[in-house]
Structure formats: structure tokens, C-alpha cells
Amino acid sequence: MDSVENAWNKYDESQVEKIMEYNEGYKNYISVCKTERECVRETIRQAEEKGYRDLKKVIEAKESLKAGDKVYYNNMDKALALFVVGEQPLEKGMKILGAHIDSPRIDLKQNPLYEDTEQVLLDTHYYGGIKKYQWVALPLALHGVVVKKDGTKVEIVIGEEEGDPVVGISDLLVHLSREQMEKKASKVIEGEDLNILIGSIPLKDEKKDAVKANIKKLLKEKYGIEEEDFISAEIEAVPAGKARDFGIDKSMVMGYGHDDRVCAYTSYTAMFEIENPDRTCVCLLVDKEEIGSTGATGMESKFFENAVAELMDRLGDYSELKLRRALQNSQMLSSDVSAAFDPNYPSVNEKKNAAYFGKGITFNKFTGSRGKSGSNDANPEYIARLRAAMEKHNVSFQTAELGKVDVGGGGTIAKFMASYNMEVIDCGVPVLNMHAPWEIASKIDIYETMLGYIAFLKEL
Ligand code: MN
Numbered sequence: 001m002d003s004v005e006n007a008w009n010k011y012d013e014s015q016v017e018k019i020m021e022y023n024e025g026y027k028n029y030i031s032v033c034k035t036e037r038e039c040v041r042e043t044i045r046q047a048e049e050k051g052y053r054d055l056k057k058v059i060e061a062k063e064s065l066k067a068g069d070k071v072y073y074n075n076m077d078k079a080l081a082l083f084v085v086g087e088q089p090l091e092k093g094m095k096i097l098g099a100h101i102d103s104p105r106i107d108l109k110q111n112p113l114y115e116d117t118e119q120v121l122l123d124t125h126y127y128g129g130i131k132k133y134q135w136v137a138l139p140l141a142l143h144g145v146v147v148k149k150d151g152t153k154v155e156i157v158i159g160e161e162e163g164d165p166v167v168g169i170s171d172l173l174v175h176l177s178r179e180q181m182e183k184k185a186s187k188v189i190e191g192e193d194l195n196i197l198i199g200s201i202p203l204k205d206e207k208k209d210a211v212k213a214n215i216k217k218l219l220k221e222k223y224g225i226e227e228e229d230f231i232s233a234e235i236e237a238v239p240a241g242k243a244r245d246f247g248i249d250k251s252m253v254m255g256y257g258h259d260d261r262v263c264a265y266t267s268y269t270a271m272f273e274i275e276n277p278d279r280t281c282v283c284l285l286v287d288k289e290e291i292g293s294t295g296a297t298g299m300e301s302k303f304f305e306n307a308v309a310e311l312m313d314r315l316g317d318y319s320e321l322k323l324r325r326a327l328q329n330s331q332m333l334s335s336d337v338s339a340a341f342d343p344n345y346p347s348v349n350e351k352k353n354a355a356y357f358g359k360g361i362t363f364n365k366f367t368g369s370r371g372k373s374g375s376n377d378a379n380p381e382y383i384a385r386l387r388a389a390m391e392k393h394n395v396s397f398q399t400a401e402l403g404k405v406d407v408g409g410g411g412t413i414a415k416f417m418a419s420y421n422m423e424v425i426d427c428g429v430p431v432l433n434m435h436a437p438w439e440i441a442s443k444i445d446i447y448e449t450m451l452g453y454i455a456f457l458k459e460l
Pocket residue numbers: 100259260289336337
């Protein structure tokens with residue numbers, strides 16, 4: 001779409017430097033945070049530096065809160081809500097930025113460890129929508145927690161430090177692949193074959209499964225865990241290594257988990273710019289979007305509603321009716337990545353309604369598939385207010401839908417929040433290679449998205 005100018009053109013050299021610097025922060029965030037737990041922990045660390053306090057501790061201490069206060073609500077270390085309390089009563093509604101912090105990956109099964117022909121492997125069940133053939137023959141890292149019977153939690157990160165070993169899933173050599181190459185892409189690598197190779201040295205004097213015995217010994221020595229502790233573990237195999245500049249001009253970022261940590265980072269850093277707002281501002285980072293927003297830590301959960309109730313109680317202003325009004329009178333940007341137009345695959349998009357690199361934050365009036373099915377279809381009255389806010393703050397924005405009609409589709413957290421009868425629209429950052437181990441986003445779009453969130457928090 002030519003009517004939206006390329007956002008890089010708005011900036012002079014020193015401003016471009018600022019944009020690059022902002023993206024250094026982002027690259028670091030997604031390099032360090034590769035699981036929902038790591039995202040929650042790092043976001044809390046940064047929020048505390050900015051003066052946010054733990055709402056649960058405020059509740060415990062029976063402290064009261066007032067306008068201007070900043071608090072966070074941690075849900076099971078996998079979802080998080082940040083609040084800056086506004087001047088106006090909560091029942092006037094909130095301004096909510098929401099994004100998800102889970103990303104497609106390969107999870108270990110509960111009983112993962114086995115030896116086959118003197119190799120030790122881990123059995124897995126992938127998480128979210130992946131093209132399985134993209135996840136073989138590349139270095140993977142293991143991130144997660146093992147919780148022992150006595151409740152002690154062992155944090156595991158293997159494959160990220162210089163000198164750390166990596167693990168991974170093998171693929172068949174091309175020389176013997178005649179049959180494999182005839183298969184459909186969905187069958188080339190099957191889910192049950194995503195087995196992660198982790199070792200091959202046998203334990204001396206061990207007769208049966210000697211390599212596995214050696215790995216068990218290592219796990220015991222290094223982490224103090226037994227094989228049966230995998231039963232109460234959550235370990236995720238993710239691409240190993242840091243996010244990097246992409247393109248000779250360094251205009252893009254290649255990293256794991258842009259979907260949707262790019263919207264999480266831009267959301268919470270925008271929140272950090274807000275002091276003493278008129279109405280309460282919220283940044284909501286949730287889990288489980290990639291598998292349908294289910295579970296206690298997904299958007300379907302009541303945790304956000306409960307957190308708002310607790311907040312109102314601390315403000316001395318809770319009633320069931322006021323809580324309902326607070327939710328209903330809210331506006332939300334449900335942020336998730338968009339499919340960036342890819343010149344290699346132009347046929348899946350309709351050019352006037354596609355998202356492009358360099359054109360800024362993308363608004364999706366609707367998502368869904370087959371006749372908008374499953375979509376939150378934002379109201380034009382609301383979109384008009386957003387247009388005005390973006391223009392006032394000189395934010396580059398574009399509008400798009402996910403591909404051509406009937407080509408595919410997808411859902412987001414929007415519909416769950418819309419069920420409170422609040423105004424919600426999908427928006428976010430365009431991404432190439434979405435759901436691949438290494439995704440690509442444009443630095444200027446990341447920056448404009450953060451500016452767009454600030455405009456939303458200030459103007460709505
Ligand atoms: Mn997403």
C-alpha cells in the first residue's frame with residue numbers, strides 16, 4: 001500500500017540511533033527470555049526497577065493503594081499483569097495492552113528419557129503450530145524447571161552460554177532421502193519423530209542402557225535430579241543462541257519468539273513511560289495463546305478479572321457491579337504479530353490489505369478464517385479514536401488482515417477480553433517466518449509499535 005510512507009523516512013540520523021538502541025534492549029530481552037517463565041521473571045525485574053510493587057504483598061500487608069501507584073500481579077510465574085493506577089475510579093474503565101509470552105517450541109514428554117542404539121534421546125510433544133521440518137538439524141537449547149517432590153525447583157538452561165553444549169533433532173541425509181522427499185511437507189518429519197539427541201558416552205561397567213546411565217549420572221551431579229523428576233518438570237526445547245541484527249543495513253532483527261514477545265516488550269516498555277494517568281493503564285502478558293488461550297495462565301482464565309477485583313479492593317472501591325463496569329468500560333489493544341508481506345510468497349496476500357515491513361504498527365479490524373469465523377471484529381467507532389490517537393502522536397500505522405480470504409487464518413486473545421463487552425482490536429508487529437525457529441521483524445515497526453502503545457495509553 002503506497003499511501004503509508006515508509007517510517008524510516010521520518011527520522012534523521014540521531015533519531016535512527018535511538019531506534020537502534022531501543023532494539024538492542026529488545027534483542028537482549030528475547031535472547032534472555034525464551035519461555036513464559038523467563039519472560040515473567042525478567043519483566044518483573046525491570047518493573048520493580050521502575051517502582052512497581054507486588055500486588056499480592058500489598059494485599060497481604062493490607063496496605064491501601066492510590067492514584068499513581070504501580071503494581072504487578074504474577075499468575076503462577078507464567079502470566080503477568082502490570083497496573084498504573086489512574087486518577088479516575090476503576091469503574092470508568094482501563095486502557096489495556098495485552099500480548100502473549102508463550103511461543104511455539106518443542107516440549108519434553110513426562111517420561112522422555114530413553115536409549116536407542118547407544119544414543120540417548122528425549123521424547124517430545126511440540127507446542128503450538130509448527131512446520132516440523134523447520135525444527136530439525138539446528139542447535140536447540142533446553143530451558144525450564146524441574147520441581148522435585150519436596151517442592152524445590154531446579155532451573156535449567158542448557159545451550160545458551162558460550163561453551164555450553166547444544167542439543168537437537170537429526171534429519172535424514174539427502175543421499176538416503178528418496179522416499180522422504182516424495183512425502184507431503186506435513187509428513188516429511190512426523191511429530192513422534194521429533195526426538196532430541198542428548199548423549200552417546202556409555203557409563204563404564206554398566207551392562208544395560210549404559211549411555212542412559214551416564215546421562216542420569218550427569219543429571220544427578222549437575223542438577224540433583226532423578227529420572228522420575230521429569231514427571232513434574234516443564235522443559236522446553238527452543239532454538240539456541242541470541243537474537244541478531246538481520247540485513248546488511250541492520251534494519252531487522254532475527255530472533256526466536258517474536259511471536260509474541262515483540263508485542264510483550266513493546267507493551268511493557270510503553271507502560272514504563274506512563275506516570276499518573278487519568279484512567280488506570282494495564283499491561284497484560286499471558287501464556288497459552290498458541291494452544292488456544294486455555295488453562296489457568298491463558299487468557300481464558302479468570303486471573304485478570306480477579307486481579308482487577310483485588311486492585312479495586314485495595315483502592316477501597318470494590319463491588320461486583322463496579323468490577324463489571326471496570327471491565328466493560330475498558331479499551332484494549334490485543335497485540336499479536338501480523339504476517340508481513342513476503343515477496344517470495346506474494347500469492348497468499350491481497351496487496352491492499354497486507355502488512356508491510358517499514359510501515360509501522362499494524363491494526364487488524366478482524367482476524368479469523370473462512371468468513372471471519374472466530375474473530376473479534378473491532379467497531380469502527382473505536383478504530384476512529386485509535387486513528388486520531390496515532391495521528392496526533394505521528395505514529396506510522398497500517399491496516400491488514402491475515403492473508404487472502406480463505407487462504408488460512410488464526411485467532412488471538414482478543415475475543416476473550418471482548419467477552420467482557422469492552423472495545424478490543426487486534427494489532428501488532430509484522431513478522432516474516434512466523435512460527436519458524438528464527439523469525440524476522442523490522443526495527444522501525446518495533447519502534448513505531450511502542451510509540452503507538454504510548455499514544456494509546458495517553459489518548460484513549
Ligand atoms: Mn501470536
